[in-house]
Amino acid sequence: MPDPRHDLLIQNGRVIDPSQGLDQPADVLVRDGRIAAVGPNLPAPDSQRLDASGCIIAPGFVDLHAHLREPGREHAETIESGGRAAAAGGFTSVLAMPNTNPVNDSAALTHFIIQTAQQQSPVNVFPVGAISEGSRGERLASIGEMRAAGIVAVSDDGRPVMNSNLMRHAMSYASGFGLTVIDHCEDLDLSAGGQMHAGFPAVRFGLAGISSTSEEVMVARDILLAAETGARFHVAHLSTARSLEMVRHAKQRGLPVTCEVTPHHFTLMDEDIKDYDTNYKMKPPLRSREDRQAMLQGLADGTVDAIATDHAPHPGSEKMQEFELAPSGIIGFETALGLALDRLVHGGLISLTRLVELFSVNPARVVGLDRGTLKVGAVADITVFDPERRWTYDVNQSYSRSRNTPFHGYSLRGGPVATIVAGEIVWQAAK
Amino acid sequence: MRGKGLLGIELLTAEEIQRILDRARFYQPLQTRTGRKLDTLRGRTIIHLFYESSTRTRTSFEIAAKRLGADTVSISAHGSSVDKGESLLDTLNTLAAMRPDAIVMRHAASGAPHFLARYLETPILNAGDGTHEHPTQALLDALTILDHRPALAGLRVAIIGDIAHSRVARSNLHLLTKFGATVVLCGPPPLLPREFECFSPNVTRTFRMEEAIADADVIMMLRVQFERQSPHLASSANEYFRFYGLRLEHLQAARPDAIVMHPGPINRGRELSSEVADFPRSVILNQVENGIAVRMAVLDLLLAGDPPPAPERTPAS
Numbered sequence: 001m002p003d004p005r006h007d008l009l010i011q012n013g014r015v016i017d018p019s020q021g022l023d024q025p026a027d028v029l030v031r032d033g034r035i036a037a038v039g040p041n042l043p044a045p046d047s048q049r050l051d052a053s054g055c056i057i058a059p060g061f062v063d064l065h066a067h068l069r070e071p072g073r074e075h076a077e078t079i080e081s082g083g084r085a086a087a088a089g090g091f092t093s094v095l096a097m098p099n100t101n102p103v104n105d106s107a108a109l110t111h112f113i114i115q116t117a118q119q120q121s122p123v124n125v126f127p128v129g130a131i132s133e134g135s136r137g138e139r140l141a142s143i144g145e146m147r148a149a150g151i152v153a154v155s156d157d158g159r160p161v162m163n164s165n166l167m168r169h170a171m172s173y174a175s176g177f178g179l180t181v182i183d184h185c186e187d188l189d190l191s192a193g194g195q196m197h198a199g200f201p202a203v204r205f206g207l208a209g210i211s212s213t214s215e216e217v218m219v220a221r222d223i224l225l226a227a228e229t230g231a232r233f234h235v236a237h238l239s240t241a242r243s244l245e246m247v248r249h250a251k252q253r254g255l256p257v258t259c260e261v262t263p264h265h266f267t268l269m270d271e272d273i274k275d276y277d278t279n280y281k282m283k284p285p286l287r288s289r290e291d292r293q294a295m296l297q298g299l300a301d302g303t304v305d306a307i308a309t310d311h312a313p314h315p316g317s318e319k320m321q322e323f324e325l326a327p328s329g330i331i332g333f334e335t336a337l338g339l340a341l342d343r344l345v346h347g348g349l350i351s352l353t354r355l356v357e358l359f360s361v362n363p364a365r366v367v368g369l370d371r372g373t374l375k376v377g378a379v380a381d382i383t384v385f386d387p388e389r390r391w392t393y394d395v396n397q398s399y400s401r402s403r404n405t406p407f408h409g410y411s412l413r414g415g416p417v418a419t420i421v422a423g424e425i426v427w428q429a430a431k
Numbered sequence: 432m433r434g435k436g437l438l439g440i441e442l443l444t445a446e447e448i449q450r451i452l453d454r455a456r457f458y459q460p461l462q463t464r465t466g467r468k469l470d471t472l473r474g475r476t477i478i479h480l481f482y483e484s485s486t487r488t489r490t491s492f493e494i495a496a497k498r499l500g501a502d503t504v505s506i507s508a509h510g511s512s513v514d515k516g517e518s519l520l521d522t523l524n525t526l527a528a529m530r531p532d533a534i535v536m537r538h539a540a541s542g543a544p545h546f547l548a549r550y551l552e553t554p555i556l557n558a559g560d561g562t563h564e565h566p567t568q569a570l571l572d573a574l575t576i577l578d579h580r581p582a583l584a585g586l587r588v589a590i591i592g593d594i595a596h597s598r599v600a601r602s603n604l605h606l607l608t609k610f611g612a613t614v615v616l617c618g619p620p621p622l623l624p625r626e627f628e629c630f631s632p633n634v635t636r637t638f639r640m641e642e643a644i645a646d647a648d649v650i651m652m653l654r655v656q657f658e659r660q661s662p663h664l665a666s667s668a669n670e671y672f673r674f675y676g677l678r679l680e681h682l683q684a685a686r687p688d689a690i691v692m693h694p695g696p697i698n699r700g701r702e703l704s705s706e707v708a709d710f711p712r713s714v715i716l717n718q719v720e721n722g723i724a725v726r727m728a729v730l731d732l733l734l735a736g737d738p739p740p741a742p743e744r745t746p747a748s
Binding site: 198 | 441543545562
């Protein structure tokens with residue numbers, strides 16, 4: 001018999017679980033790492049308690065796009081440090097992109113990541129396998145073996161598949177295992193040498209541009225290939241208005257096409273880049289004002305399926321360089337929810353229910369994870385957040401090993417309060 | 432601008448630019464005299480750090496500093512710790528620790544001096560950063576134009592060539608439009624993105640030489656930077672010269688008092704014909720000469736200040 005003293009009762013909160021159409025004041029009882037009951041005034045006299053007054057109790061957040069850097073670049077991040085940062089951002093699960101060193105293109109490496117995460121990470125880490133061996137874009141990786149070892153999707157993120165025929169084969173093959181193909185849509189010939197979005201700011205700074213087209217031709221290609229192969233295709237960090245329009249159209253045609261948008265792409269734009277600050281350098285780049293507006297529109301109207309961080313740690317030694325030498329990417333776990341609440345919910349664009357869809361229910365569905373729900377019997381991954389708490393992001397307090405963010409010093413309204421993974425409180429905000 | 436360095440024209444006001452030009456006017460007559468070395472910057476040390484090859488700009492800066500009596504140290508990227516893998520910021524911190532009064536710097540990366548200026552106290556003078564800015568070039572160009580015209584306002588300036596990769600074009604766009612000049616840009620479309628029109632409502636584009644030159648007061652030719660271009664663009668020198676090279680026939684259709692400028696180094700037969708280079712209204716060598724006066728003015732205003740010299744800095748303890 002399970003000991004009731006190990007139960008957890010989350011009290012006095014407002015439960016929002018779009019997976020079962022729930023939005024009501026209720027308690028959540030967790031037993032044996034699973035959801036035991038959801039309802040008002042649950043009796044649980046001996047259990048551990050978590051007071052969620054004024055807070056939202058939601059199914060645990062799933063980040064579809066993160067770089068944990070282990071193995072190979074542990075000076076930037078590890079599965080442990082990245083996991084802690086994710087927990088502090090309210091995420092209970094993260095998908096680890098395969099562009100580590102070596103690339104995760106084998107069952108052995110997938111095992112390593114899963115085992116390391118089980119021992120060291122407070123949150124679930126679901127590995128994404130490479131599409132091609134070494135992400136070199138030449139031969140398909142052993143996708144089936146990686147699937148058996150635990151990958152939940154495939155992607156050559158960061159080194160996108162340029163060969164359309166290889167991508168066609170990848171989609172076709174992955175569909176046999178029910179795996180979603182995630183593509184970082186970038187035509188590397190069109191973007192070659194580019195440092196920031198190809199707009200007036202790039203011209204003014206004398207930096208080579210990354211055109212919107214370099215993303216859009218690949219989104220178009222992949223949608224066509226998905227239609228041909230029947231594969232589930234997910235656009236990683238979608239950033240342009242026309243990309244979004246193509247996804248909208250594909251969805252209208254009933255194709256299994258989904259997309260994610262990052263907090264930085266709905267918050268910032270190329271005009272915000274100043275003083276050649278490399279904390280504003282990422283791929284895809286911060287786009288134009290119109291593109292950012294389109295991202296907000298897509299988040300509001302349902303075209304965008306998920307918010308994903310593209311958490312991409314780089315050590316200061318690499319970011320403190322000339323803009324064109326610095327690597328692309330910013331950390332994002334700890335600011336994602338705050339930015340979404342502040343900009344999207346308090347900005348009047350989306351409801352709290354929609355926010356929970358974007359962070360939890362939808363991302364779980366995109367890759368077919370059995371998460372993103374508070375149904376009785378489900379794994380008790382829970383995110384508790386306060387939509388009103390005002391706080392200021394201080395990157396020097398970050399759990400990440402890296403400090404590359406443009407959001408240091410941002411004052412935000414709303415943020416995470418507690419992160420619960422399989423019934424255990426793995427992070428709690430300081431009172 | 433005292434103490435701030437000179438990173439780019441974009442950051443300067445028209446008043447600040449005017450002060451530099453006025454001071455340059457003061458130094459202009461000095462160029463034709465001999466044996467006239469001033470002591471305005473005596474005891475000051477200026478480091479010239481060039482990460483990109485340069486003949487005229489580097490020599491011009493050094494002569495300007497020496498004529499003002501400053502001590503100069505010159506460093507090329509080759510043969511320094513740069514080759515040993517030291518980061519740019521570490522190199523600059525090391526040089527700054529030797530307490531120069533200013534660092535004149537050229538770098539192949541756009542924004543390199545702006546990046547450094549966020550961390551360094553020592554004023555930095557940008558002698559060209561990537562495809563971004565070349566502020567002293569625009570200043571000497573303005574001085575040269577003003578040798579031939581009473582004011583910049585209302586002038587029509589044609590800038591012709593590889594606009595996309597030109598820091599000279601960008602600095603000139605900022606300067607000329609701040610003073611109310613009209614700029615028409617001309618070049619092959621891949622080297623002339625439409626975003627250039629966003630610099631100012633006074634900037635237009637054309638892909639035809641004849642159109643650019645018509646009614647122009649100033650015809651500013653740019654060097655073709657084959658080394659910066661995408662390999663797909665490199666059409667033959669002959670093809671380029673035929674459609675975008677400046678020839679005498681163009682000048683016959685231009686205003687009779689139009690002047691021809693070029694920041695150098697010129698490629699005869701590529702962006703302008705040999706006859707044009709030696710044309711009476713070509714002011715290319717005047718530009719070089721004015722470069723010294725302008726750089727003296729910049730160093731003077733930056734380091735000696737205006738009104739005259741401030742007290743010595745107290746040495747750091």
